[in-house]
Amino acid sequence: MYDTLIVGGQYPNFDTGKLERAEIALKEGKIAAILPAGECPQATKVIDATGMVVSPGFIDMHMHEEEFKDGSHSYDIAEYMARQGVTTCLAGNCGQQNHRLADFKAILADNGGAPVNYIMLAGYNSLREEEGLGWYEAIGPDKQAKVLDKLKEELEEGAWGLSFGLEYSPGISAQEMTQAVQAVKGYDPFVSIHFRADCEECMASLQEMAQLSRDTGCRVQVSHLSSLAGTAHNMPQSLDFLAGEIEKNPLLGYDTYPYCAFSTGIGTAVFDMDWREKWGVDYDIILLLHEPYAGQRCTKELYEKVRRETPEAHVVAFAMDEESIRAAIAHPAGLLGSDGGITDGTGHPRCAGTFPRILGKYVREEKALTLMEALDKMTRRAARRIGLPTKGQIREGMDADLVIFDPDTISDGATFTDITLPNRGIEAVLVSGVVTVEGSTLTGALPGRFLSRKG
Numbered sequence: 001m002y003d004t005l006i007v008g009g010q011y012p013n014f015d016t017g018k019l020e021r022a023e024i025a026l027k028e029g030k031i032a033a034i035l036p037a038g039e040c041p042q043a044t045k046v047i048d049a050t051g052m053v054v055s056p057g058f059i060d061m062h063m064h065e066e067e068f069k070d071g072s073h074s075y076d077i078a079e080y081m082a083r084q085g086v087t088t089c090l091a092g093n094c095g096q097q098n099h100r101l102a103d104f105k106a107i108l109a110d111n112g113g114a115p116v117n118y119i120m121l122a123g124y125n126s127l128r129e130e131e132g133l134g135w136y137e138a139i140g141p142d143k144q145a146k147v148l149d150k151l152k153e154e155l156e157e158g159a160w161g162l163s164f165g166l167e168y169s170p171g172i173s174a175q176e177m178t179q180a181v182q183a184v185k186g187y188d189p190f191v192s193i194h195f196r197a198d199c200e201e202c203m204a205s206l207q208e209m210a211q212l213s214r215d216t217g218c219r220v221q222v223s224h225l226s227s228l229a230g231t232a233h234n235m236p237q238s239l240d241f242l243a244g245e246i247e248k249n250p251l252l253g254y255d256t257y258p259y260c261a262f263s264t265g266i267g268t269a270v271f272d273m274d275w276r277e278k279w280g281v282d283y284d285i286i287l288l289l290h291e292p293y294a295g296q297r298c299t300k301e302l303y304e305k306v307r308r309e310t311p312e313a314h315v316v317a318f319a320m321d322e323e324s325i326r327a328a329i330a331h332p333a334g335l336l337g338s339d340g341g342i343t344d345g346t347g348h349p350r351c352a353g354t355f356p357r358i359l360g361k362y363v364r365e366e367k368a369l370t371l372m373e374a375l376d377k378m379t380r381r382a383a384r385r386i387g388l389p390t391k392g393q394i395r396e397g398m399d400a401d402l403v404i405f406d407p408d409t410i411s412d413g414a415t416f417t418d419i420t421l422p423n424r425g426i427e428a429v430l431v432s433g434v435v436t437v438e439g440s441t442l443t444g445a446l447p448g449r450f451l452s453r454k455g
């Protein structure tokens with residue numbers, strides 16, 4: 001007797017490289033059996049997946065976790081993630097960690113779980129700021145010792161590694177970064193890096209990240225290549241460089257998201273320099289997301305007012321070209337991530353539509369990559385990259401994290417002016433065998449857990 005039987009669907013068999021018809025039986029949160037088509041053993045619940053793909057749940061390589069504010073412990077970004085088929089997220093990116101891990105774990109436990117599984121990185125910028133260091137300030141030995149102590153605490157709490165946001169805190173030198181990674185090297189950390197600078201400094205930024213991996217022998221992930229190499233037509237040479245480096249050093253990797261616009265706080269160091277000249281654009285590339293300006297493009301006056309009055313407000317900047325975005329998604333060396341985040345209910349549509357958008361726009365419509373290639377990046381390869389042996393494949397004994405979708409209709413709904421619009425073609429999402437999403441509706445179940453590096 002199985003808990004759940006998923007009948008009529010096709011699943012990606014990465015060993016044969018094909019979608020294959022099978023009935024998939026689940027028990028106690030695991031994939032218990034992959035049965036020949038037509039076999040129908042007894043199960044408590046049967047899900048009809050006729051005409052659908054039954055895929056391992058999508059693994060988001062680059063996400064930003066909830067910021068629980070004002071005593072609220074409700075999920076926002078995690079719910080958007082679940083509705084697009086994501087079952088596991090790698091969060092704590094870009095150097096930013098919204099909560100120390102002991103606190104974050106306590107909130108998740110208090111909530112009785114989460115809509116998705118969380119894997120967390122320690123945000124180096126956040127730990128540095130806790131010690132009172134300014135964005136442009138170099139670190140001294142006393143404060144460095146304190147930051148490294150905190151970093152080790154986070155690794156002991158179960159962080160899978162650490163992240164840097166070099167563009168946000170230019171005061172972090174290459175040497176400081178290398179010393180931080182060396183200090184926790186014994187944990188085999190996964191290191192993700194938001195680049196130092198784009199445009200003319202794009203290639204030097206890539207070199208710096210590749211060098212860190214070579215010097216430390218640690219996995220280094222170039223975060224959201226789209227926003228680094230998409231702003232000044234640097235993508236072809238960036239992809240050539242990365243492919244060559246990764247061939248020599250497979251510890252290096254990158255992820256990317258499927259939109260021509262990035263998003264960040266209007267008061268961050270990203271906008272400190274003359275960005276209009278750097279990107280060859282004007283103020284109107286910036287779209288405001290928060291009230292009372294939601295949906296408005298900037299003028300000089302509006303930009304200066306918002307930056308002065310609400311520097312924490314997240315904005316969208318249409319600064320990249322479509323060809324670069326497509327090339328980064330399709331390149332065999334890369335993986336995929338949303339870079340999704342929500343601030344006070346607002347955000348970039350990538351938080352809600354990244355995975356359906358790749359499968360709809362880039363796989364089905366533009367044929368930039370095949371369905372099997374995209375699913376491999378979203379599941380098996382992501383799991384291997386992070387180090388999740390029980391996730392990312394449909395095999396007996398693997399975790400029953402699944403997404404059932406219609407390959408003919410899957411597409412993103414969220415837009416730059418309304419992130420709440422539902423995706424199309426997602427039929428169901430399961431985490432540990434428990435249904436979290438039916439259609440575009442959350443069931444309210446919270447089977448997601450904090451996945452600790454230390455087990």
Ligand SMILES: [Zn+2]
Pocket residue numbers: 093094194223224
């Ligand atoms: Zn970033």
